[in-house]
Amino acid sequence: QVQLVESGGGLEQAGDSLRLSCTASGRTFRAYGMGWFRQAPGKERDFVATINGNGGSTGYSDSVKGRFTISRDNDKSTVYLQMNNLLPEDTAVYYCASGVFYYSGDPRQYVYWGQGTQVTVSS
Secondary structure: OOOEEEEOOEEEEOOOOEEEEEEEOOOOHHHOEEEEEEEOOOOOEEEEEEEOOOOOOEEEOOOOOOOEEEEEEOOOOEEEEEEOOOOHHHOEEEEEEEEEOOOOOOHHHOOEEOOOEEEEEEO
16 A cells, blocks of 8 residues: 655745645655646646656647656655746646556556645645
8 A cells, every 4th residue: 555645735826836746655756657746626636747767758738848857866755846927827726646666657557646735826
């Protein structure tokens, strides 16, 4: 069983930066790809970014490409989401996910999910 705990959310203004962290329990962290997803009120959970086990491959949604960066530190069992130039439309609960074999933007392929951290961006 893997437990994921997100942190770093908060209330920011448009144009600010924020870094989210997700720390995983268990010994197999480096074996799996990780993903960040977000869900705004009344909307479906959307893909944000993904990274493979060794951090060598990443993928992003078009809406965050160029502004967000996903990275991981396998020694700390932590994945990060650096968010720059935040926009009001980035407001959502952000979830990290694990358990995918390589990396993926499809939430159905992930096995483990964190509880989420709220990010609110004011204009």
